[in-house]
Amino acid sequence: MDDIKYNTSHQPEHSRTNYDDQLDYGTPASLSSKQVTLSIDDREISVPEGTSIMRASIMAGINVPKLCATDSLEPFGSCRLCVVEIEGRRGYPASCTTPVADGIKVHTQTAKLADIRRGTMELYISDHPLDCLTCATNGDCELQDMAGAVGLREVRYGYDGENHLKSVKDESNPYFSFDPSKCIVCSRCVRACEETQGTFALTISGRGFESKVAAGVTNFLDSECVSCGACVQACPTATLIEKTVIDHGVPEHSVTTTCAYCGVGCSFNAEMKGEEVIRMVPNKNGGANHGHSCVKGRFAWGYATHQDRITTPMIRKSIKDEWQSVSWEEAINYAASEIKRIEAKYGRDAMGGITSSRCTNEEVYVTQKLVRAVFGTNNVDTCARVCHSPTGYGLKQTIGESAGTQTFDSVMKSDVIMIIGANPTDGHPVFASQMKRRLREGAKLIIADPRAIDLVENSPHIRADYHLNLRPGTNVALISALAHVVVTEGLVKEDFVKERCEWDSFVLWRDFVAKPENSPEALADELGVDAKKIREAARLFATGGNAAIYYGLGVTEHSQGSTTVMGIANLAMATGNVGREGVGINPLRGQNNVQGSCDMGSMPHEYPGYRHVSDPAAKALFEAAWGRPLSDEPGLRIPNMLDLASEGRFKALYCVGEDIVQSDPNTQHVTHALENMECVIVQDLFLNETAMYAHVFFPGASFLEKSGTFTNAERRISPVRRVMAPKNNVGGQGYEDWEITAMLAQALGYKMDYQHASDIMDEIAALTPTFKGVSFAKLDQLGSIQWPCNDDYPTGTPTMHIDAFVRGKGKFFITKYVPTTERVNAKYPLILTTGRILSQYNVGAQTRRTKNIAWHHEDVVEIHPHDATERGIKDGDWIGITSRAGETVLRAQLTERVQAGVIYTTFHHPESGANVITTDNSDWATNCPEFKVTAVQVSRVNQLSDWQLHYKTFSEAQLAFAGRDAEAAKID
Amino acid sequence: MDIQRLITMANQIGDFYESYPDPAQAEQGIAEHINRFWALAMRQQIAQYVGQQAGVGLHVPVQKAIAAHLKI
């Protein structure tokens, strides 16, 4: 929305009036505050210093022809279509590369310029196929537009000269095609890959007539290309184009919505033909993504129409029975009668609900409302339990709000970036591109991770200044060592601490970390990291200017996850790195709505807005609004529910959009618990792993089929808009997910009176101070809003804790390192740690049902060559991995990315059973599972594990019960 | 619930507060954490265990915290 690309402060209304967000201004905006006045075609205009003449012209409403320029990229000046005349200057400068100057007089349309431009176009067109009428981008092609704009009428060179018209297409990428015959070598794609994405996969090879765009040595798929689509977006011709556009033609209307994958929360325009999505194009005004995207959001949305989708409600008495397809009414009534039966027999505490970070805010809100007000218990939890619950706890304790402190754009002002236990290029790709841009500009980089993630030294033009490759499970020790250096070398920002923090808590903490046992030297052995490196990294962090910490699940998913989060907050406060742009504590959330699902009160101890259930005022407020008595006792967390279920004391579960069987630790414990329940209701798009243990299946609606909002990692609330009718249409009526929950409530005798998702947001706003000013109407107007949004901050709050912490004074906590009980021994001598990769998402239910499997069709185990050789394991061998929880078999990949003693895998495919081996160890404060540390042994094997064999039979039987053929149900 | 599981969880909470120099403050912290985050049934079970089995396996400050401050 803002004219200025990386300005995160909100622009006043009037300064935006002239900015048309649909226009391509040719070159990026200048950030200068100094204005320059010039005249263009006799129109006077003032623009920021450093603006190009091209941009100034377009701002003045004058269109200069252009081909190689676009406002997402730095100007290049190669096509020379944009030439202008400047009074008193010689020649015909390119307007895209020439900056404005005070008082100059520019002419964009003269006879001479028209001549030059026609000549240039003639050259381009003489080497371009003239199949415009049958070309896939007919009507959406800048070359075509320019031929019209310059008045090209004839091509004097003829079309018979040497040309590229016979070049072979590269169709290797599953989503877009590359037709070199149509390429005008403007190099927008090359620059997009460098500047926007930061992958540097494309080059212009050859010179002069021979020059052409090349992806790696063979083709796109085998190159470094990560299929982000930035080049396709930048290409002015049909050379790089989405295959869906080739197949279906140019879209006719577009709706702005939000990606349903990761916590970056990219804004997209769903470009449609009727009710069919033709392509998803990143929205250049998206607050989180500024027109960029990754392969998931850009291309991997085909799951929404995949044949595996279940679109009719189903019920069954036992999981050994076949599913019966029924009407919505019958399914809802059956579920309600089961809930009533179980309540009467076992009591309300034997029931509960689980929401997912894949749900919209509105869905999460109504689900927790159903559980609290209608089930009459606080047994509601969300999948943040297994990922970022320690963030919620740790940040609430220290700074007073369970959320990240910054915007993504803030990174553009960071001087030192510290990444702990996160892999942004795979997990948060669009934000990683922005971070990489800042790193290429010279920001310093510290990475604390057991594994050499791509940013360590595998990203072009980026190299970590320090890679602290600590042993898995020693995060707290590392934070203490860093803090020790800050405290003992006098690097604390005392004035900040005095003014902003509780001094007593600081003194306690300071005295604790200053102890010799917390020095880098004392901890070096435990960490496996050189003490000198730790000291230098700490000094850099404390003295290198604006320092920001980004962290992910490598911090939270440990037995001391919450402690590390608090330690991170301590470090940020002690060095004064909170409360302005460029600094801060930045949890990188895995799934799109992790932040939102927590905000919406889906934790068993908290109402929406993080108010404890025992807080009498909050209780009274919600009782009055919901008209039902509420419990003031914290409810059960997911692992507690499962433990009690195993003992036969927890019987009914309403699970919306979450797949606990695949995503939670110790799979066999989870499935055993589910087998012991009497009513498992799963609401999802697919017959996921949990649904195989369900008695009622409510088919959900995909993000394209419903309205609502998601809240990303920077607290940005963005709209999800319905672009097609829900596919769960039975008897002429399909439902959005919140409607299904409302119907269930109704059948249980409680009316949820909403006409539209916006009514739910209105209720949330009325009951939650931080959401007070949020409404769908305002989202339409502003595009997105970062909470808190209230009377003081009507357009939201990009940076938090500016003058004071939310809790008043920041509080330091002593963070003692307690080694995990999950230790290596003779039986289990290796540590298994888990992570994710770019092309797949979480449990993979969606991405596995897209062509993204071209990049990742199975989970493999990374193992250090040393550990492999010791065990006679070669690259590509099947290896059995055994822990005290279970065993599974995966293919080995030998690599030095992992340290000796550590193995690594992903968990995107259910048959991999990665969570069969993870244990039920968990974070002390939140029970977030210790996914990142499991002691294991590995050995060569030649058949699948018992669990995998059982899984195969069981899942095939379950698919058959739903009338699905297991083979056909495989991907595409 | 499996009492071993509750004992482990309670001891883990105790570990966090172990370095607090003031034992009274640590005990308060432990109990408050359990009160705020554990369901009533879990609190009752661990309290009963402390009462009846003398809290075998629980670290001393955790035992004390539960005995003195648990809301049941």
Ligand code: SF4
């Ligand atoms: S899709 Fe992205 S990574 Fe691949 S070549 Fe294009 S810009 Fe580069």
Ligand code: SF4
């Ligand atoms: S592929 Fe497209 S963007 Fe790249 S050089 Fe050719 S015409 Fe330009």
Ligand code: SF4
């Ligand atoms: S998956 Fe994440 S980074 Fe990729 S497009 Fe979606 S929100 Fe953006």
Ligand code: FES
């Ligand atoms: S647009 Fe300026 S030289 Fe191509």
